[in-house]
Amino acid sequence: xxxxxxxxxxxxxxxxxxxxxxxxxxxxxxxxxxxxxxxxxxxxxxxxxxxxxxxxxxxxxxxxxxxxxxxxxxxxxxxxxxxxxxxxxxxxxxxxxxxxxxxxxxxxxxxxxxxxxxxxxxxxxxxxxxxxxxxxxxxxxxxxxxxxxxxxxxxxxxxxxxxxxxxxxxxxxxxxxxxxxxxxxxxxxxxxxxxxxxxxxxxxxxxxxxxxxxxxxxxxxxxxxxxxxxxxxxxxxxxxxxxxxxxxxxxxxxxxxxxxxxxxxxxxxxxxxxxxxxxxxxxxxxxxxxxxxxxxxxxxxxxxxxxxxxxxxxxxxxxxxxxxxxxxxxxxxxxxxxxxxxxxxxxxxxx
Amino acid sequence: xxxxxxxxxxxxxxxxxxxxxxxxxxxxxxxxxxxxxxxxxxxxxxxxxxxxxxxxxxxxxxxxxxxxxxxxxxxxxxxxxxxxxxxxxxxxxxxxxxxxxxxxxxxxxxxxxxxxxxxxxxxxxxxxxxxxxxxxxxxxxxxxxxxxxxxxxxxxxxxxxxxxxxxxxxxxxxxxxxxxxxxxxxxxxxxxxxxxxxxxxxxxxxxxxxxxxxxxxxxxxxxxxxxxxxxxxxxxxxxxxxxxxxxxxxxxxxxxxxxxxxxxxxxxxxxxxxxxxxxxxxxxxxxxxxxxxxxxxxxxxxxxxxxxxxxxxxxxxxxxxxxxxxxxxxxxxxxxxxxxxxxxxxxxxxx
Numbered sequence: 129x130x131x132x133x134x135x136x137x138x139x140x141x142x143x144x145x146x147x148x149x150x151x152x153x154x155x156x157x158x159x160x161x162x163x164x165x166x167x168x169x170x171x172x173x174x175x176x177x178x179x180x181x182x183x184x185x186x187x188x189x190x191x192x193x194x195x196x197x198x199x200x201x202x203x204x205x206x207x208x209x210x211x212x213x214x215x216x217x218x219x220x221x222x223x224x225x226x227x228x229x230x231x232x233x234x235x236x237x238x239x240x241x242x243x244x245x246x247x248x249x250x251x252x253x254x255x256x257x258x259x260x261x262x263x264x265x266x267x268x269x270x271x272x273x274x275x276x277x278x279x280x281x282x283x284x285x286x287x288x289x290x291x292x293x294x295x296x297x298x299x300x301x302x303x304x305x306x307x308x309x310x311x312x313x314x315x316x317x318x319x320x321x322x323x324x325x326x327x328x329x330x331x332x333x334x335x336x337x338x339x340x341x342x343x344x345x346x347x348x349x350x351x352x353x354x355x356x357x358x359x360x361x362x363x364x365x366x367x368x369x370x371x372x373x374x375x376x377x378x379x380x381x382x383x384x385x386x387x388x389x390x391x392x393x394x395x396x397x398x399x400x401x402x403x404x405x406x407x408x409x410x411x412x413x414x415x416x417x418x419x420x421x422x423x424x425x426x427x428x429x430x431x432x433x434x435x436x437x438x439x440x441x442x443x444x445x446x447x448x449x450x451x452x453x454x455x456x457x458x459x460x461x462x463x464x465x466x467x468x469x470x471x472x473x474x475x476x477x478x479x
Numbered sequence: 480x481x482x483x484x485x486x487x488x489x490x491x492x493x494x495x496x497x498x499x500x501x502x503x504x505x506x507x508x509x510x511x512x513x514x515x516x517x518x519x520x521x522x523x524x525x526x527x528x529x530x531x532x533x534x535x536x537x538x539x540x541x542x543x544x545x546x547x548x549x550x551x552x553x554x555x556x557x558x559x560x561x562x563x564x565x566x567x568x569x570x571x572x573x574x575x576x577x578x579x580x581x582x583x584x585x586x587x588x589x590x591x592x593x594x595x596x597x598x599x600x601x602x603x604x605x606x607x608x609x610x611x612x613x614x615x616x617x618x619x620x621x622x623x624x625x626x627x628x629x630x631x632x633x634x635x636x637x638x639x640x641x642x643x644x645x646x647x648x649x650x651x652x653x654x655x656x657x658x659x660x661x662x663x664x665x666x667x668x669x670x671x672x673x674x675x676x677x678x679x680x681x682x683x684x685x686x687x688x689x690x691x692x693x694x695x696x697x698x699x700x701x702x703x704x705x706x707x708x709x710x711x712x713x714x715x716x717x718x719x720x721x722x723x724x725x726x727x728x729x730x731x732x733x734x735x736x737x738x739x740x741x742x743x744x745x746x747x748x749x750x751x752x753x754x755x756x757x758x759x760x761x762x763x764x765x766x767x768x769x770x771x772x773x774x775x776x777x778x779x780x781x782x783x784x785x786x787x788x789x790x791x792x793x794x795x796x797x798x799x800x801x802x803x804x805x806x807x808x809x810x811x812x813x814x815x816x817x818x819x820x821x822x823x824x825x826x827x828x829x830x
Contacts, residue, residue: 195659195661197661197663259720260720260723260724270658273658273665273666274666274667305709307621307624307704307705307708307709308546310546310548312548314624314705315624315625315705316625337709337712338708338709338710338711338712338713338716339712339713339715339716340716341713341716342716342717342720343716343720351709353658354658354665354666354706355705355706355709357658357689358656358658358688358689358702358706358709358710359689359709359710359713360689361688361689361690362689362690362692362693362710362713362714362717363713363717364690365689365690365691365692365693365694366693366713366714366717366718367717367721369610369611369693369694370717370718370721370722371721372611373611377744381744383741386741388741390734390737390739390741393728393732
């Protein structure tokens, strides 16, 4: 199994990607390819001891920056680490791709180069979330900010396969994010998605509210990419704001400082539980390939865990299961008179 | 000044409303009217010492429950505490109305009975939020889950007046919630709202991401009611999940428990800073009247602070300032060819 890592993606590239790759080789033994500026990547590698037979470097003279417009940068920077890395999958020279770079550009490059699975109209990003009882996934978190109801049905099917084969959940509970639990609530978009999901054969528990996301009562939270993106960012922000306010309060008193030091283990455990790097990256589901998207501020552990996720994804052949399940839902799609003609072709218009 | 309180709104009605009303009379001296089941309200009042000349009881034999559909319940339950309470404003027998009941029903009853301010097409709920440096408001959080771009311009104008006259902010910074900061990002809806806000004369700082909401860098966050509703619920949920995880970790060790007890003051301060009851309720802006919406799980302090907000709202004549400012933006609305004909009349279709 060969997995490609975009070595120029993260905020601390390529140091983080190189360190993560070395850890991943030690732990999982996969063959890895680091795509990026050869001199920079080799200089970063030279700082470590590593299995040089398991890590190859593939030169890419260009880099897509975080704030470049997705579609344009992918079309213009044909020799970027991201585009060349995904090309290795297209040419079947590798099995999986990981990037902590510009999310929109990854979605765009992967969709345009690898194409979508048969029956899928839009890809979606399935992001893992910590919950009170374990973890859940939320989909989509930004690949598609203006989806149609049918896309949410497709997300549900893809996320279900992912949870079954990657998280070993036998019958994951699927919830549709809404402003209320009642079937009568929500926009026209939500009501139509609800109707489709009700007939999907998924373990659809109906509408859920924002307060249920972290409860552990639902395994898969479906929403449009705009809302999902906002949720991820707001959640991170609430958590860090709370901790900053608490630290500020603690620092203002010597006794409190001492007390907090005594409770340090609990704080550390909390940090681990809520640390995205524990969960690896978020798979971009729906493309005919295996792409894992990581946070721009990833650390080596996050990259290592993304390699683990990519490996499982390939080993479990998640895409095959998605395509099988999609076939079974064709009747629903037909009965709702939803056809591809309602959907504009993918143009790379993403977050 | 006379302020009406829906005594049957909250999860713990009428005890919470009665206790909050008594505190408010002591602190602010306003005349209050408690609308609800007379026997229940009087029984709750009998448990306290209070200024009986300042608190009147107005009998309402019906109650709109939390999960009743908004428009239907308002039309059917004409003798509910909510409908009769708002009628007192309509008949100019009172100046302000507070309810911790079914939010959708309050929006619906207030809009249908009091009507909208001239130039406003949809009301919106402006919810206060704690930030690292003080507080911000987010609008809308659920009055209008499928707004047009022009409604976000109107929200901006209303929230600006609210911040200026209630929070005494001289030039509040207005941000449009989006999936990225760049002007090119977002859905068609967001891009059009961005264009309108850019010409509004407001202190519009452009798009902001979910991570900026609690930073204190922006005073007014504009978004559609679906997204705003989800943000409020997710934020509450992240905060309570974090605290539960932390408590669980602390309780598992005696030393950590002792440590946390020593840091208790910091925890308590944090709770106060992030406690919605400190902020009173959220005004329903855009109606030709003064309605404050409270959380269903309000405590007496939240009701008391909502009375304070209602009093300020009336004293500062916020609605007059909104109407004045709206007049000045008529040209923008015209130049964008946005007319009322694009918007269906309000039908009570709310959260």
